Amino acid sequence: xxxxxxxxxxxxxxxxxxxxxxxxxxxxxxxxxxxxxxxxxxxxxxxxxxxxxxxxxxxxxxxxxxxxxxxxxxxxxxxxxxxxxxxxxxxxxxxxxxxxxxxxxxxxxxxxxxxxxxxxxxxxxxxxxxxxxxxxxxxxxxxxxxxxxxxxxxxxxxxxxxxxxxxxxxxxxxxxxxxxxxxxxxxxxxxxxxxxxxxxxxxxxxxxxxxxxxxxxxx
Amino acid sequence: xxxxxxxxxxxxxxxxxxxxxxxxxxxxxxxxxxxxxxxxxxxxxxxxxxxxxxxxxxxxxxxxxxxxxxxxxxxxxxxxxxxxxxxxxxxxxxxxxxxxxxxxxxxxxxxxxxxxxxxxxxxxxxxxxxxxxxxxxxxxxxxxxxxxxxxxxxxxxxxxxxxxxxxxxxxxxxxxxxxxxxxxxxxxxxxxxxxxxxxxxxxxxx
Numbered sequence: 001x002x003x004x005x006x007x008x009x010x011x012x013x014x015x016x017x018x019x020x021x022x023x024x025x026x027x028x029x030x031x032x033x034x035x036x037x038x039x040x041x042x043x044x045x046x047x048x049x050x051x052x053x054x055x056x057x058x059x060x061x062x063x064x065x066x067x068x069x070x071x072x073x074x075x076x077x078x079x080x081x082x083x084x085x086x087x088x089x090x091x092x093x094x095x096x097x098x099x100x101x102x103x104x105x106x107x108x109x110x111x112x113x114x115x116x117x118x119x120x121x122x123x124x125x126x127x128x129x130x131x132x133x134x135x136x137x138x139x140x141x142x143x144x145x146x147x148x149x150x151x152x153x154x155x156x157x158x159x160x161x162x163x164x165x166x167x168x169x170x171x172x173x174x175x176x177x178x179x180x181x182x183x184x185x186x187x188x189x190x191x192x193x194x195x196x197x198x199x200x201x202x203x204x205x206x207x208x209x210x211x212x213x214x215x216x217x218x219x
Numbered sequence: 220x221x222x223x224x225x226x227x228x229x230x231x232x233x234x235x236x237x238x239x240x241x242x243x244x245x246x247x248x249x250x251x252x253x254x255x256x257x258x259x260x261x262x263x264x265x266x267x268x269x270x271x272x273x274x275x276x277x278x279x280x281x282x283x284x285x286x287x288x289x290x291x292x293x294x295x296x297x298x299x300x301x302x303x304x305x306x307x308x309x310x311x312x313x314x315x316x317x318x319x320x321x322x323x324x325x326x327x328x329x330x331x332x333x334x335x336x337x338x339x340x341x342x343x344x345x346x347x348x349x350x351x352x353x354x355x356x357x358x359x360x361x362x363x364x365x366x367x368x369x370x371x372x373x374x375x376x377x378x379x380x381x382x383x384x385x386x387x388x389x390x391x392x393x394x395x396x397x398x399x400x401x402x403x404x405x406x407x408x409x410x411x412x413x414x415x416x417x418x419x420x421x422x423x424x425x
Binding site for chain 2: 005006007008009010011013014015016017018019022024025027028029031032033034035036038039040042043048052055056064067068070073076077085086090091094096100103106107108109110111112113115116117118119120121122123150151152154155164166167169170172186188190196197201202204205206207208209210211212
């Protein structure tokens with residue numbers, strides 16, 4: 001989806017300004033949003049890609065004027081309603097109705113350390129051999145899907161070199177659409193600054209992305 | 220985004236969002252979707268246990284133990300697990316070693332991917348549009364915002380975290396730190412040096 005989240009190469013945002021003191025959280029509400037986000041995700045109703053899509057689907061003006069925890073909160077509200085856990089009316093009133101959706105699982109306090117330590121690995125058994133090898137020249141797809149993708153706009157239709165074959169990883173584009181999980185080979189692809197940004201680019205810089213196999217064709 | 224909390228509507232804005240979050244939390248708890256003890260445990264983990272000190276230990280070990288550095292290069296996930304780190308937000312770790320020829324810089328242009336188990340939660344600027352927009356097109360401009368100028372001839376390599384692989388920069392060990400203990404070395408490895416927006420500072424040594 002070509003939305004505000006796809007920021008690589010955009011301009012006029014001004015300098016990067018680290019904030020004084022850099023508190024981990026700005027108020028209790030940020031802590032709670034982080035915690036609800038992690039615990040709600042652990043119900044197992046949606047994938048990481050589906051909730052990323054919910055964040056990216058916010059109207060661009062809202063996305064760009066929100067802090068990251070505000071973006072998380074807005075996406076949480078949306079995904080909880082879409083999956084039938086809460087209703088808009090409940091969110092508006094704060095009063096629960098008796099109807100509820102039974103979650104697959106609920107993360108218990110005593111299980112938190114083990115679950116966080118284990119994480120949610122995304123590597124899967126390979127369905128077949130990798131199409132590309134280290135050193136191969138590839139070209140990225142030109143595409144503008146309405147749905148979630150992890151191929152940023154600045155790296156579409158560009159020629160690069162495979163630097164690393166990472167393994168077979170869960171494919172986000174279909175996963176975000178609640179389709180059955182599939183895995184694809186994942187590669188680190190390196191591009192020159194010139195290839196990405198043209199004649200005025202810094203000739204001494206390179207940029208890599210992590211690209212799933214279906215984003216790539218031989219070049 | 221980073222300046223949002225300095226806006227004039229500071230009080231109203233926060234009152235309203237605090238109320239929204241409180242309402243959401245009580246709905247989630249009352250409906251049995253989340254365990255309040257789990258919420259507290261998650262906050263406690265990221266407030267007190269997981270942070271850039273973890274990554275600094277990885278770097279200091281790599282500086283003092285060449286075999287460890289080799290293992291870290293070959294399989295970042297397994298090597299950080301040797302020190303007890305890993306898991307959510309860092310299931311697949313790749314270590315990017317700076318060299319005299321190349322400086323590494325980590326970004327996530329599409330969202331806020333960051334190696335949580337070794338660096339903790341990302342700072343606001345890492346998740347904000349200026350950093351995400353500029354770093355891939357003008358990496359030296361980003362470095363200048365942090366007051367970092369690289370030596371002549373050192374290339375810049377930017378890693379855009381577009382998958383679930385998470386990157387940690389292993390900075391070069393500064394000259395003049397020969398014979399330092401691992402603890403003393405870890406103290407000079409700041410968070411920014413593991414993102415690539417900074418360098419280790421020997422003057423920070425205890």
